Amino acid sequence: MFNISTKYSQNSDFRAILVNKSSNLTNLGSFIDSKSANDLKNKASKNKKGFTFVSKIKNSKFNNFYFFNVNEKKIDYEYQDLGGLIVSEASSLKKDRIEILFDTLPQKIKNNKKIIQNILVGILSKNYFFNNYKQKKQSKKITNISLVCSNKNIIKKALKYAESINTGVTETRNLVTTPPNILNPSNFVNQVKKLKKNGLKIEILDETKLKKLGMNALLGVGQGSSNKSYVAIMKWDGAKKNSKPLGFVGKGVCFDTGGISLKPARFMEEMKYDMAGAGTVAGLMKTLAVRKAKVNAVGIIGLVENMPDGNAQRPGDVVKSYSGKSIEIFNTDAEGRLVLADILTYTEKRFKPKFIINLATLTGAIIISLGNEYAGLFSNNDQLAERINKVGYKDNEKAWRLPLNKNFDKLIDSQIADVQNINYSGGAGSITAAQFLQRFILNKTPWAHLDIAGMAWNKKVTKTIPVGATGYGVKLLNRLVEEYYE
Numbered sequence: 001m002f003n004i005s006t007k008y009s010q011n012s013d014f015r016a017i018l019v020n021k022s023s024n025l026t027n028l029g030s031f032i033d034s035k036s037a038n039d040l041k042n043k044a045s046k047n048k049k050g051f052t053f054v055s056k057i058k059n060s061k062f063n064n065f066y067f068f069n070v071n072e073k074k075i076d077y078e079y080q081d082l083g084g085l086i087v088s089e090a091s092s093l094k095k096d097r098i099e100i101l102f103d104t105l106p107q108k109i110k111n112n113k114k115i116i117q118n119i120l121v122g123i124l125s126k127n128y129f130f131n132n133y134k135q136k137k138q139s140k141k142i143t144n145i146s147l148v149c150s151n152k153n154i155i156k157k158a159l160k161y162a163e164s165i166n167t168g169v170t171e172t173r174n175l176v177t178t179p180p181n182i183l184n185p186s187n188f189v190n191q192v193k194k195l196k197k198n199g200l201k202i203e204i205l206d207e208t209k210l211k212k213l214g215m216n217a218l219l220g221v222g223q224g225s226s227n228k229s230y231v232a233i234m235k236w237d238g239a240k241k242n243s244k245p246l247g248f249v250g251k252g253v254c255f256d257t258g259g260i261s262l263k264p265a266r267f268m269e270e271m272k273y274d275m276a277g278a279g280t281v282a283g284l285m286k287t288l289a290v291r292k293a294k295v296n297a298v299g300i301i302g303l304v305e306n307m308p309d310g311n312a313q314r315p316g317d318v319v320k321s322y323s324g325k326s327i328e329i330f331n332t333d334a335e336g337r338l339v340l341a342d343i344l345t346y347t348e349k350r351f352k353p354k355f356i357i358n359l360a361t362l363t364g365a366i367i368i369s370l371g372n373e374y375a376g377l378f379s380n381n382d383q384l385a386e387r388i389n390k391v392g393y394k395d396n397e398k399a400w401r402l403p404l405n406k407n408f409d410k411l412i413d414s415q416i417a418d419v420q421n422i423n424y425s426g427g428a429g430s431i432t433a434a435q436f437l438q439r440f441i442l443n444k445t446p447w448a449h450l451d452i453a454g455m456a457w458n459k460k461v462t463k464t465i466p467v468g469a470t471g472y473g474v475k476l477l478n479r480l481v482e483e484y485y486e
Contacts, residue, residue: 001127003146004155012099012146014064014090018119020071021045022106032065044069064093072109076118077396083122084464087142096142102149110149113158120147120162121475125464128170130177161291165478168287169471175279176456176469180255180272184227185303188254188275192232192282192301198289205231215342217321221335222304224259224312231343232278234285234299238292245296246485247353247445248285248477249343251336251360252278252303259306259332260314273469274336276456277359278303280473287478294486300347302339306332318417322346323440328417330424336360337421337433341440348445354485355384355446358437359473360453365429367454374400375472376451378434384446387484388476397476399450402431409435 008030019025025037032040044067066089068082090098100123102110109115129141149155175183175191183191189204196202207228210219215231222229232252235245253274257263263271273279278301285299313319317329319338323345327338340358347356366376375392377399379385385401392398408431414420419439423432434449441447455472458465465471 001143001145002159003144004152004159005146005148006150006152008101008148009099009146012097014093014095014098015066016086016090016098016100017065017067018070018100018102018105019044019067020069020106020109023104025104027103040065040067043067064095070105070109070115072112072115076114076394079115079118080122080125080395081463083119084126087123087126088463090142091140097144098142099146099148102147102155110151111154113154116154117158117161120159121165122464124162124166125169126466128173128466130174130468133179164287164291165475167290168283168474168478171286172276172279172283172471172474173469175282176273176276183272183275184254185222185230185252185305186227188252188278188303189230189232192234195234195282195286195289198286199236200285200289201235201237203233203235205233213322213346214320215322215346216319217327217338218302218304218342220313220317220319220329221253221259221306221338224309225305225307226309227254227305229302229304231346232301232303234282236285236288236293236295236297238288238294239296243296244354245298245351246481247347247351247356248281248297248299249340249347249356249358250278250281250299250301251275251339251358251362252301253336253339254303254305256306256333256335257308259312259335260308261331261333262308263333270457273457274361275303276361276452276469280359280452280471283471283474284477287474288481293481295481297481298347298351298353300343302343304339306335321440323442325419325439326417328414328420330420331422334422334433336362337436340437344437344440345442348441348443353445355381355448356441357388357448357450357477359450361456362451363430363433363453366451369402369430370400370454372454372458374398375455376430377401377448378404378431378438378451379448380404380438380441380444381446381448384448387480388448391479391483392476395475395479397455397472399476402434404431404435404438408432412436
């Protein structure tokens with residue numbers, strides 16, 4: 001898709017000229033006279049929208065020039081937005097051969113690898129398109145992009161990094177978008193196995209192994225489905241052998257009917273993305289492997305399907321979890337926390353990680369609280385929570401911390417078991433779900449729970465994300481690893 005060049009071409013049908021008020025545009029002489037170029041540059045640098053479009057330039061045979069203003073004092077995600085804007089404008093004109101001119105930037109910006117790589121991350125993110133099940137493959141992707149810069153090396157390095165981020169985000173988006181009749185737990189396992197080619201070590205626990213281990217909470221969720229349940233383990237060894245791994249855990253409910261506590265029919269089709277937490281963990285692990293991150297990391301996902309079969313789990317059932325704690329099932333639609341309960345304890349006990357971060361489309365209540373702007377963040381560790389919060393603003397994958405408290409914890413005490421899986425008496429649905437998960441962190445391992453129910457799927461177009469799966473969490477957690485743990 002990308003071509004890196006030191007020379008301008010003569011056959012591009014859309015040119016994105018990156019400028020700011022300090023740019024020197026004399027080298028655009030073959031396209032446009034210097035006076036016109038500088039006039040347009042000045043307009044672009046003052047334009048609040050960030051660009052100026054010129055359909056026809058006097059004394060030039062070339063059309064479709066866009067001038068994009070690049071301010072060196074922006075936040076990283078704003079450069080990603082700029083990349084998305086370039087794709088949007090080219091797509092709106094149905095242009096497929098686009099050229100992006102970096103040499104028109106001042107040296108200070110042109111040599112800033114982070115600025116360049118964030119622009120490229122935005123281009124790749126906005127250029128995502130999924131039409132696997134259309135009879136006529138009419139892709140809206142731009143397939144021919146030329147990056148023009150005299151310093152090819154800095155563009156190559158920035159592009160390599162941007163592509164490592166995008167490959168993980170795309171993995172997550174593809175998984176989340178795939179229909180549930182295709183991406184059942186077994187086929188999800190097959191997709192995970194393909195990550196071996198990226199250097200990940202893969203281990204699969206089938207139902208026989210899960211029963212032997214005593215993961216009855218997870219198995220209880222899947223017992224009403226004709227599709228078997230699994231736990232998939234992905235390992236990346238990029239640091240010393242004795243270095244503790246970072247632990248990432250994902251809820252992978254490949255379809256959620258609610259079970260016996262059946263959901264309303266309206267919008268139930270959206271429950272194909274109830275595996276987005278697992279999708280994010282798979283995408284993150286792929287990115288860490290592709291960019292050869294200098295850490296040890298383990299990603300563990302519980303893959304089940306929650307169906308209302310005659311063999312399905314019932315409200316009122318009690319199951320014994322992997323931790324040994326018993327759980328009373330009040331509502332079978334509070335199933336994700338049952339899946340996570342077993343694999344959280346398993347991750348902590350087996351791998352003894354530096355921290356555990358779990359991701360899950362866990363509660364509708366978090367959407368009521370935070371909408372589609374923030375994931376809910378819960379943690380037993382202030383340092384870990386603060387780090388997640390800080391890096392979230394850089395990639396616009398924000399997380400808002402909500403409280404955990406012993407008084408909330410009382411709301412999930414069961415009269416006949418160690419804990420009940422839902423609170424019916426005191427509200428705070430997202431908080432009590434997090435309190436439930438915290439009970440399965442047994443050894444005070446630093447832990448954070450990200451409730452991504454409002455973030456995994458987008459119903460409106462944004463600057464870098466088309467409608468549909470967002471890939472939320474891959475950039476956030478990759479940056480967390482990069483800035484604090486490598």
